[in-house]
Amino acid sequence: MIYEVRIVDEVYSGMINIFFEYYKIGYATTSQQIARLEGTYREQIPAIKQQIKHETGLTVTIK
Numbered sequence: 001m002i003y004e005v006r007i008v009d010e011v012y013s014g015m016i017n018i019f020f021e022y023y024k025i026g027y028a029t030t031s032q033q034i035a036r037l038e039g040t041y042r043e044q045i046p047a048i049k050q051q052i053k054h055e056t057g058l059t060v061t062i063k
Contacts, residue, residue: 001022001023001024002022002023002024002025003020003021003022003058003059004021004022004058004059004060004061005018005019005020005021005034005052005056005058005059005060005061006018006019006021006031006060006061006062006063007019007045007048007049007060007061007062007063008062008063009042009045009062009063014038014039015036015037015038015039016036016037016038016039016041016042016045017033017035017036017037018033018034018035018036018037018048018052019031019032019033019034020032020034045062049062
């Protein structure tokens with residue numbers, strides 16, 4: 001299994017969503033929303049990414 005965290009900055013809704021995703025090669029990705037932040041956190045996304053990566057050891061992507 002491959003595990004990762006995806007941070008999605010939804011510009012139009014003004015929200016930032018954080019998803020935990022896992023998948024196995026050849027199978028569909030399973031994605032579960034684990035957090036939703038106000039757009040005021042937008043400037044802090046790089047720091048949030050680093051903190052999640054440091055605390056979990058998982059790959060973190062920003063989209």
